[in-house]
Amino acid sequence: MFVKICGLSTAQDVAAAIAAGADAIGFVLTESPRRIEPAAARRLAEQVPAGVLTVAVFGREPSAEVRRAATAAGVGAVQLHGDHPPAAFAELRDLGLRLVRATSAAAGAGAACGDFGEDLLILDSPVPGSGEPWDWSELGANPPSGSWMLAGGLSPANVAEAIAAARPWGVDVSSGVEVRRGVKDPALITEFVQRAKAAG
Numbered sequence: 001m002f003v004k005i006c007g008l009s010t011a012q013d014v015a016a017a018i019a020a021g022a023d024a025i026g027f028v029l030t031e032s033p034r035r036i037e038p039a040a041a042r043r044l045a046e047q048v049p050a051g052v053l054t055v056a057v058f059g060r061e062p063s064a065e066v067r068r069a070a071t072a073a074g075v076g077a078v079q080l081h082g083d084h085p086p087a088a089f090a091e092l093r094d095l096g097l098r099l100v101r102a103t104s105a106a107a108g109a110g111a112a113c114g115d116f117g118e119d120l121l122i123l124d125s126p127v128p129g130s131g132e133p134w135d136w137s138e139l140g141a142n143p144p145s146g147s148w149m150l151a152g153g154l155s156p157a158n159v160a161e162a163i164a165a166a167r168p169w170g171v172d173v174s175s176g177v178e179v180r181r182g183v184k185d186p187a188l189i190t191e192f193v194q195r196a197k198a199a200g
C-alpha cells in the first residue's frame with residue numbers, strides 16, 4: 001500500500017512521516033491554510049531520502065506557474081487538482097517529474113491511471129484538503145485501474161475500512177492527521193501510516 005501524507009510544513013512532521021514509512025510527502029503550493037512557499041518546500045524536500053517521493057500540490061494555476069514553483073521547490077512530482085485537461089499534463093511532461101492527477105470520485109470512476117497522461121491518479125472528495133469523506137461505495141463495480149490513490153476524509157480511524165471497501169493502490173491524507181487545520185500531529189501521522197500499511 002502506497003501511503004502519501006499531504007500538506008506538510010515543518011521539519012518535525014516530515015521526519016515523522018519518513019520514520020513511519022510514508023512513500024510520498026506533499027507540500028501545498030496553492031491557495032490553502034497549508035500553503036508554503038517553494039523555497040520552504042525545497043528546504044523540507046532536502047531532508048527527504050531518495051526513496052520517498054516529494055510532491056508539489058497545485059490547483060488551477062497555469063502551467064507556467066506550476067513549472068516555476070515546482071522547479072524552485074525541487075520536488076519529484078507535481079499534483080494537479082481542478083480537472084485540468086490532458087494538454088496540461090503534456091505541457092509539464094518535459095519537467096522530468098512524476099505527474100499526479102487529482103479528481104473527484106464522480107469524474108474518476110472507471111478511469112484508468114494514465115488516461116490524461118498522468119503517472120498517478122488520486123480520487124478525492126469534491127473539496128480537496130477539506131477532510132470530508134465521500135461514499136467510497138460510489139465506485140461500485142467501476143473502480144479506477146492502475147496506480148490510483150484514495151483520498152478525502154481518511155484518518156487513522158477509517159483508513160483500514162476504506163482500503164477494504166475501495167481496494168486502492170494507495171491512500172493520501174491531510175486533515176485526518178491534523179489536530180487543527182494546517183497543524184499536523186506526528187503521532188497521528190505514524191498511526192495512519194501503520195494502519196494503512198497493515199490494511200494493504
Ligand SMILES: O=C(O)c1ccccc1NCC(=O)[C@H](O)[C@H](O)COP(=O)(O)O
Nearest residue numbers: 006032128129130131152153173174175
Ligand atoms: O490541502 C489543501 O488545502 C489543498 C488545497 C488545494 C488543493 C489540494 C489540497 N490538498 C490536497 C490534499 O491534501 C490531499 O491530496 C487530499 O485532498 C486529502 O485531503 P484530506 O481530505 O484533508 O485528507
